[in-house]
Structure formats: structure tokens, C-alpha cells
Amino acid sequence: MAIGFHHTKEKTLLRVSFYVAGLFVFIALGFAFITHSAAILFDGAYSLIAFFMSLLTLKVANLVQLPDDDRFHFGYTAIEPTLNLFKSIVIIATCLYAVVGAIGSLTNGGIKAEYGYAIIYGVIATTACFAVSGYMKYQSKPLRSDLVAVEVHTWFVDGVLSASILLGFATAYGIEQTRFAEYASFIDPVLLIILGLAILPVPFKIMLDSLKEVINKAPPESVTAVIEKRLKQTLIAVPYQHVEVRISKSGRDIYLLVHIIVDKSFSVATISELDDIRIASETAMRQWDPAIIMDILFIANPALAD
Missing domain, CATH: 3.30.70.1350 (Cation efflux protein, cytoplasmic domain)
Known part of the structure; x- marks a missing residue:
């Protein structure tokens, strides 16, 4: 059975995703500690998940290149949608957990964050995430890799997440300079709820598409x-x-x-x-x-x- 194509370039792109995700874990968690922001902590948790998922993806990328053998008579490509299904479920669970936590924060009076540092983080994270997503999407055009496609979606979602954080914190910083400063503490949990719910459609679509392949449903x-x-x-x-x-x-x-x-x-x-x-x-x-x-x-x- 012929397996895959352009596997060297595919692995290179997956390594880029892996190393950048690892860097982002430290950056996001560092800024979350400095700013006391639950939204940035959520972004860091998302990056941490992306890091470990990238590690698994690299392993699967090696497996799917192997020919069929005595254990897998049709090769290892079925592992690909199975991994994507697992990744989407983990992301969905993370989003729902964040939303529930944010609702709890709202009922307790919100979260006071250091919005100046948070804005700096938002600029760095937004620029980097969209850059990685765009680079991987452009470089993967000749490939037919669902693994890389899911990574592109993951970085794009992280970019939207970071851009929303940037917008929300800029708004909160502006509110702090007005007579409505007491309401600024509600921005962080409200923002987290909006983000958690807004990005759910992406992993849900990946989950459904992967599930169709896992259960061997015919294409459209x-x-x-x-x-x-x-x-x-x-x-x-x-x-x-x-x-x-x-x-x-x-x-x-x-x-x-x-x-x-x-x-x-x-x-x-x-x-x-x-x-x-x-x-x-x-x-x-x-x-x-x-x-x-x-x-x-x-x-x-x-x-x-x-």
C-alpha cells in the first residue's frame, strides 16, 4: 500500500508547530502570573494542550508513513483521524471548563488584572499565532495532510483567542481611566466566556469530520x-x-x-x-x-x- 507523500516537509511543519507551541507555553504562563489574568491563563492552557498534541502529532506523522504490516493490514493512516478526534475533544473540554470557571469568577466580583502588561502579551501572541498559522497554511498547500490542516486551524483559533484578549484588555484599560473603573474587573471573565464559546465551532467541526472517518462513513x-x-x-x-x-x-x-x-x-x-x-x-x-x-x-x- 502506498503511504503518504511530501512526508519530509510535513514533519518539518509539525516540528515548527511543536517548538513554537512549547515557547508559547512559557510566554503565556509567565504573563498570566504577572497579570493575574484568567483569560491569559486559558490561552496558556490552550498552548500547553497544543504542545502535547503536537508531540503526539509528530509521532503519528511517523507512523502513517509506514507500510502495512502483520498488525495493520491497511497501514497506519486510520490513526490520523483518531488523533484529530482526540485533539478536538480535549479542546472542547478545555473551552467548557474555562467558561464554567469564568462564570464562577463573575459571581465572585470579577478578576482584577494588570491590563498594561496584558496588552503587551496580546500584541505578541496575536502576531505570532497568525504568523505561524499563515506560514503553515502557505507551506502546506502542496500537501494532503489532515495533521497539518488541524495544526493550521489550531494556530488560527489561538490567534483569534489572542486578538480577542488584546481587544478586551485594551477596552478594560480604557475603562480603568474613567469613572466606571469598578467594572473593569468584569472584563476578564466576560471575555473568557465569550472566547470559550466562540471557538467551540472549530473543534466541533474537526470532531465531526474525524468521527466520520473513524466510523468509515463515505465522503459527501x-x-x-x-x-x-x-x-x-x-x-x-x-x-x-x-x-x-x-x-x-x-x-x-x-x-x-x-x-x-x-x-x-x-x-x-x-x-x-x-x-x-x-x-x-x-x-x-x-x-x-x-x-x-x-x-x-x-x-x-x-x-x-x-
């Missing part, structure tokens, strides 16, 4: 229709009644089980002629999309394709 009709059309173009010289295609996506691989219900006029002299058809079809499909892996069966009885 818009995707399968294009694949089937391309496949039939590679079989134009083969007399057939019908082509039945079953499609599943597991990580970076798209698996096609193809039943060709041959016409009565179809005949071959040797098995090698069938192999030639298979090779020509799969080569054409993989030139179009290198992620495709195919098994082709030739049958005369349509019932065998059910």
Missing part, C-alpha cells in the same frame, strides 16, 4: 460523484454494464473498492490483461489524486457487487 456526494466520473473515464476502453464504487477516506488515504460488472462482449485471454487494466486505471487516478488507493474486481453477476 459532491466528492464521490467527481471520483466516480474520473474513474469511469479511465475505463472507457472496457466494455461494462455498470461500475459500482465504494469509497472511504482514512486520514490522507482515499480507498476505492471498484466492482466492474462486465458486458457479455468483454473477454480476455490472460490474467495479465486484467492486471493491465487495473494498472492503467489506478495510475491515471493517482496522477489526478495521489491519495487514492484502489482495488478493482471484474464480475459478471451484478449480485456480487451488492
